[in-house]
Amino acid sequence: xxxxxxxxxxxxxxxxxxxxxxxxxxxxxxxxxxxxxxxxxxxxxxxxxxxxxxxxxxxxxxxxxxxxxxxxxxxx
Amino acid sequence: xxxxxxxxxxxxxxxxxxxxxxxxxxxxxxxxxxxxxxxxxxxxxxxxxxxxxxxxxxxxxxxxxxxxxxxxxxxxxxxxxxxxxxxxxxxxxxxxxxxxxxxxxxxxxxx
Numbered sequence: 090x091x092x093x094x095x096x097x098x099x100x101x102x103x104x105x106x107x108x109x110x111x112x113x114x115x116x117x118x119x120x121x122x123x124x125x126x127x128x129x130x131x132x133x134x135x136x137x138x139x140x141x142x143x144x145x146x147x148x149x150x151x152x153x154x155x156x157x158x159x160x161x162x163x164x165x
Numbered sequence: 166x167x168x169x170x171x172x173x174x175x176x177x178x179x180x181x182x183x184x185x186x187x188x189x190x191x192x193x194x195x196x197x198x199x200x201x202x203x204x205x206x207x208x209x210x211x212x213x214x215x216x217x218x219x220x221x222x223x224x225x226x227x228x229x230x231x232x233x234x235x236x237x238x239x240x241x242x243x244x245x246x247x248x249x250x251x252x253x254x255x256x257x258x259x260x261x262x263x264x265x266x267x268x269x270x271x272x273x274x275x276x
Contacts, residue, residue: 100203101199101200101202101203102199104199104202104203104206104207105199105202105203105206107206108195108202108203108205108206109195109196109202112190112195112196115186115190116186116187116190119182119183119186120183123179123182123183124179124183142196143199143202146198146199146202147199150199
């Protein structure tokens with residue numbers, strides 16, 4: 090992986106982290122207000138979910154270069 | 166009859182609101198891949214200034230222009246790393262030079 094490609098991947102990771110954090114926070118607030126009587130834990134849970142999704146996406150993106158791909162040949 | 170329907174209606178409304186929020190988040194690509202996430206962030210950044218301007222016009226007051234900070238943390242960090250590593254690499258020769266100078270000074274004093 091070249092330096093430029095790695096830099097772009099990290100940029101995408103950070104942008105995705107910000108987006109998922111905001112989305113998790115927003116959805117957590119919505120669920121907290123609508124279902125859980127304005128408690129704090131749904132907000133924290135939603136934020137944590139968002140950050141976890143961002144981490145997982147980052148991990149897959151950074152590992153994608155080194156993943157082996159194979160096809161199963163059909164028996165004729 | 167109405168007393169029985171009302172809680173069901175309230176619950177259905179809540180489910181609709183929460184489900185709608187979840188669907189909007191999914192549909193706009195906020196819960197997807199990292200590429201989709203960065204595309205969505207770019208779109209949001211482009212959409213915010215016109216939206217802020219419209220709201221300002223609607224309410225009839227102006228925001229002060231945000232001061233532009235001409236500082237790049239990336240450049241500062243990179244130059245810091247380069248300077249530190251350069252300093253580390255010249256340390257042995259610098260130390261030996263100063264040691265020689267010090268020894269020479271002491272020799273000159275004892276003469």
